[in-house]
Structures are given as C-alpha cells and as structure tokens.
Amino acid sequence: MNMYSSNATDRRISLRNFKKTYNLRVRGTDAIFLAGRTDVTIPQLGRSSTNFPLLRHSYIRSDFLSETVPKSIPTRAGRAFTFRTTGTIDFFNGSASRYIPDGGVPNGSNLFGLGGISGYRGAEGALVGVFLSAKNPATQATPRRLNFTSQRLGLSFEQLSPKLGQVFFIGDGRPGNGSDRQQKFIAPPGATRLFVGIADGFGFDGLPGAYEDNDGAYRVVITRR
Template identity: 40%
Template sequence: MKSLTAALATVLLTATPLAAQAQSGNLAVDAQANIFGYGVGTPAPGGGGGGVLAPVIALNAGTGRTITFAASGIAGWGGSLNNGPDGGLFSGSTQIPAVGPISGYSGPLSGFLVGVFIEAGDISGLAAPGGLSYAGTADYAQASYAPNLRQVFFIGDGLTGTGAGAPQVFHIPDGAGALVLGIADAYGFNAAAGYYYDNVGSFDVMYQAVPEPASSALFGLGAAALIAAAARRRRKG
C-alpha cells in the first residue's frame, strides 16, 4: 500500500504543472469595446473607429488549448438596449472590413460578443488574415470552432443555442498570447469599423481556458493503471 501511495503521489506531482495551465475568470465587456483596436494600448492602424479599448485576457502558454465562455447581459445600439450577447436584428447582418492586422467580419445579426486571438507583442505591422464567413445563424450554433490568429470570431453567449444548449469549445491557436473580447461595430453594422459612441450596456463574460484535453486523459489513465496494478499485487499476495 505504501508503494501505491508513493506512485499515486508521483502521478499527482507530475500533473500539477498541467493543472496550473488552466485559467478562468470573468470580466465585463462594454458595448463600446472596439474589437478592431485589439486592446493592447495603441489603436490599430486606421483607428478602427473609436470606442474604448477592448478587455484583454493574457493566455497561459501551451499547445492544444481550448476555451469556453458563458456570457450574459444586454447592450444596445443607437442609445437604447436591444439584445443579449448572441446579437439581434438591429441590423440583419454585420459586414465590416479588416482594420490593420485584425480581420474583417461577415455574418448575420448584429451587436453580438466577438473575440480575437492575438500574438504577444506588437502586431501592428502584420497583415490581416482573411475573415471567417458565417453564412447563416446555424453557423453560430456549432459545437466547436478553430479561429486563426487575428481572425475575429463569434462568441455570443457561448452556447449552441440562445440561452440554452451545450457550451461551445473554441480552440486557441498555438501562437496566441492573448484573447481580446469586444464588439464588431460600424455604421448600420455594414461599413468601415466605427460608430461605437452611441452604444450602451455591457456583457458579463465568464471564461475557462484549459490545456490539451489529452493531458487530463493521460493523468486519469495513469492513475487507473496504478490502482489496477496495486490490486493485482494484493491478489497475488
């Protein structure tokens, strides 16, 4: 039994660095949070159309990382409250071109919570990637997504349905050092980024980022194997 305890302790100690990679928290995302300014202290080239700097989550380093969200609250466009984090029909679509290193955005609905993964350090000299294209609202209800660096992506309330459904899983690009949360806004949501000044309200966002799921699986398998081996030794004794 002493050897089993020591062996399990070894597994637990080995797993500690993996557990330390997990991170969670919550923050408020103002309706004027400009996703195209990317929140690193300097507006993107071209200005991105005003608003306030979007909040940034510094991500722990690693590979195979994922993140989930649970967002609530209400925000509005034109000075009155209109919709929750999944967006609404203030405009039937959002069509905004890229700003500096940050991609554009194309998809249905308007006024929803979005994110963008960025590298650590100064990204202002990098070229914007092509934007994700969401052809219909069903594209907002997938189980998982894998956006590229500097590619604006839909988060909404973080569930496969509006206010219901399973948590959606977002795969973090290996080179990402931070996640920015904000709003993709423009005149009528169909123009160059801007028009943040008359936005009101905010979204409350809880998040949990974890390391590669296989790490947890390996830990579980290792512990199970040790327990099984100990049981066999007891039967032989």
C-alpha cells in the first residue's frame, strides 16, 4: 500500500467518526440521579432496599412504574453536543398536565444532589443531562449544582460547559424566542459518558425521587461533534 492511499483512508475514518447522531427515548422514570450508579439495585415497587437512594411515594397505585436507569452515550473531553427533542411526560400519571422537554414552571425545581451527582435548580421536569467519567459517581465528591433560574443561567444560553457530575438543563436544545439556533454543550475534562434523563422529586424539590408516577417519554436526537 502506498502512503497516499493509506493517508486518505485514515482521513476518511477520522471524518466519519467526528460527527455522530444518536436517537434515544428518555422515559419519565429515567432517574438522572442513578446515572453510573453500578452499586444500586432498583427494588420492585412495594419492596425496599438499604442502598436505594431515591424517595418513593408512601403508597402504590396500579399505574405506578419502577424507576429506570438513564441511558448514556460515549464521549471524550471537548466534544460538543446538540439536541433535538420532542414528546411529553406526565409527572402525576393520569393528570391532564403534560410537560414538554423545556419543562414546566421555569424556576420551579430546587433539588438536592445525591451520590456524586449534583442538585438542580431550574425548569420543572425538563430534559437534563450529566457528564461522567468511567467511575461510579458515588465514589466522587458531589459537585456544586448549576442554577438555571432566570436570575442566573436561565434557559437561553448559547453554550454550556458543565463539570463532571453537574446536572444540566437541556430542554428542547434551543434558546427559545423562535430561534432556530441550537444550544451547544461541551464535555468536560475526564468525561467518557453523557447521560440524559429526568430530575424529579416531590414537588420537584428537596431530595430526589417521586419517579413512580411519571408516564411518557421525550424523544431525543443527540448529535456529537
């Protein structure tokens, strides 16, 4: 093989690997606080487990669902992500109110962190993400939470560089106000995985949990560059 064709092949491969698109379905029960938690087993509804860290309702209804582990895609430091999202989630199953990926009340959620994954302030029930290394986050310090209320980061930022373990707002991936632009999210040093899921709690506040009454899903198309 001559040098020219070898280089051309290498170049094609690197270009092909550069941009990749993933289609994911993020369920209302995909608990972002369980991202990377290989030490946790999700107990059946009505059962308990000493190492299960999420709050549950004190009662069970026939339409309740077990919490689920959020999905992840691979990354490296410095990769840039954009998102296209659709779908709705009902956070109180059977209620008439369905949330879109940008979430409900914009400043309504005020959740604590858990096991190396930060808390979250911002829109209730929005699509959120978290970058992790290959380690179980519970072996790491819980980082400071990001604040997406209108007084702080808001929902219309152009670009965001969250740290490892910091839960971040994604929403519909666009800054709003009719803009066609896509918001850009940059993977931090040490990142090997991007998880997408839901930040829930009773009243979207306090300790994470209250996932069992969440119905529906957001459809998410992720582009990694």
